[in-house]
Amino acid sequence: MQETMIDYKQNIYQELSRLTKGLGSEKRLDILNILSQGPKTVEGIAHATDLSVANTSRHLQVLKESHLVVTSRNGNFIRYSLASEKVVQLVLLLFAVGEEQLAEVRAIESDYDEAAGVPQIELANAIELAAQTDVLLLDLRPVEEYEAGHLPKALNLPIDEFDQKKAQLPKEKTIIVYCRGRQCGYANLAAQDLQSLGYSIYSLNRSFADWKWGASSRSELD
Template identity: 50%
Template sequence: MNSDAVKYKSQLYAELARVGKGLSSDKRLEILDLLTQAPKTVEHIAKETGISVANTSRHLQILKDSRLVKMTRDGNHIIYNLSAPQITSLVRLLITVGENELSEMRAIQVTADNQKNVKTISLEQVRQTYRQSYILDIRPRDEYAAGHIKTATNIPLEELTDNLDKLPKQQQIIVYCRGRLCPNANIASQILNENGYNAFSLNYSYYDWQDDITE
């Protein structure tokens, strides 16, 4: 093969491998999935992922070098966001491939869905019932503000127990959070059902809802 052609393709694959480096860590994948919901500060990302601010900063630097995230400054805070809308599609596609090809992922999800007092509902089932249901978004307020199901009420998970009296006991409640890798919808539905509500966990995100359901 022509040496210039070899050099050309080698350089391009080397650049593309930078994206692969960004994706080659479970924590960096978690950070990317988190940023599909809304822009975040380093401190917020560290809190949500359960890793130190220092380690979060190192992961973010690798993601920045991979051109997967970008940063802006807001006063004393540095805000991180996905560098392009297509990265949301990339993260969602990766999750879909994992669920389809990795039986271990599905086994973990099935175990979580079969916990006591957890009831789940599919997007297909939701199409038939959501207009008569109470939709509960349990994400943090910044993520709700960035985009949410039109009729959804926002009560962040950590505030749910203190606000149970605001929820209807005579109406089906559909709970959603960040999507298929987030356990919080199951946790919230479990809390509600243990307290006499009729709650179903929708293990899909607002963005899945947008793709699947026309309001």
């Protein structure tokens, strides 16, 4: 009986360890964060992570074998997405635990914020302020991520178009800038740029996914 129980436990833990293989790479964590924003092609993931298509494909294969991502076909393109809502929550929880348990993570974030020299804002405060007419919530993510879901009342200005279009932003409004969350540095950089141009700004280092999965008490998302 004891041997049967031991075999049972070992078999379960062996299978569960496949998940940790998928999580055990900084590059794959980056990919998981990207996919928490919405589905993407291999080429789109490669562009977002600054990896080659070949390296991206190898990492995606590991994630697929770990059952953390799934594929779907859209015409001639294969799109990757996180395997389930629970996987999205797992990714966000991993980042949250990292911030809470690892002083090194908190130090890296603090140093990055300090170097940017821009005011930071918490997610709940940003949502509350965005309801005011004199506040603009600016989403820096690509169009397809914005269309997959965004913070209420957010305006989309993809980071690839930011330099060309930033001067068109209204100076009479306070601008709250966000991108893909704490693991993405674009919000601080864009906020720093706008601040140098005389805009009143905040940097929001949280994402739509952070808001959505922190909104379990709401029955409907805007």
